[in-house]
Amino acid sequence: MFEEILTRISELSPIWIYLVIFFFAFIENLFPPSPSDMVVVIGGSLVGASVLHFVPVLIFATGGSLVGFLTAFAIGWQIDKRILHSGKIKFLTIESIEKVENAFRKYGYFLIIANRFLPGTRAVISFFAGMSRLNVHFTVLLSAASALIWNSILISLGMVFGENIQKVDAFLNTYNQIVIVATVVFILFLIIRYFIKKNKNKFQN
Template identity: 35%
Template sequence: MVFELYINQIVDWVITLSPAEIYLVFAVVAYVENVLPPIPGDLLVAFGGYLAAEQVVGFFPLLIITTVASVVGFMTMYMIGAHFGHKIEEQRSRFWLMRIVDVKYYDKVKRWMQRWGQGVVFANRFLAGTRSVISLASGVSKTKVSTTLLSSTGSSLIWNFLLLLMGWVVHENWQIIGHYLNIYGRVILVIIILAVAGRIIFKRRLKSKSRKAKKN
């Protein structure tokens, strides 16, 4: 209820602005969402699709602006991770940034990075609740800057396009997208858990077969 009220207040304020100001607001939202995960950026981007359908702003200018801002936000966290990586690793929960980023998620994402590398960066926009953690872990891991920039750009471009398109299609019913985004987030979480569990079980079975083969 509080979340819906918060969104409605932002929407009521945005529609009073000029197109140039609206572009600026969406740029700020797309950037900050990558630094402070609680910001409901996805739903607001979907609202941007509705505004584009109403011809208040342009679809493709909004796509470019939100994508660039998202990438800049991602690379900001990347640079923080690259610069403060040793402190983050040594101090963990005592380091100022880890008061924002959940240490548990950070450790999990680091394991993902070790297994799948740039695949995790490319998937970051599709993994709800882990975006800023992925960019931070990518910086700490010092993944190649050019490749990381390319992966995060592709991820942001595809994700923002889909959100804007959905907002355009459902039009004045754009808020229902928030409901489906919540369902999507839960489904992705279940898939990740099953994938990790499956990997662990598969490795254990391989070790078990290897031991049996050695005994025989």
């Protein structure tokens, strides 16, 4: 399967391959899940085959990731302003929204740094970063750094494994499953702790 994809992609003009890499890196932030990581790995394998060059692949992959992140960031910013704080959504109180935003303002920059390493949550993190009005300049810097490091790793894996990128695909699938399970467990822990603390305060009052 991957051999066929590699053959077909390598037949394209390099500029089209770069644009495909940019597109998948971009769209992942808006319509997950997307095979963007594997597309970047394939780009890396084409670098190893001298079809593409490392720096342009890195620039297009990182550029797509950054533009996609900032698009979701802008959507979160506007939705928070026009909808969430307007009181139009009855089941969401302004108080609960502000609690989420305050928590994200406290830990959001750390999440942005880890953003590219957290599959399944990338679109959520960028959206909440915008909703929480995080500093745009820091957001751009940190999201670009995160994408740059992650994409460098993916391209390098593609270069090392060449056409045998099924091993990379298997590794990424395992990695994604572990991260998703760990994220779910962590969220459940926070929810349980919240209700325990809430009930404790109720009994004390």
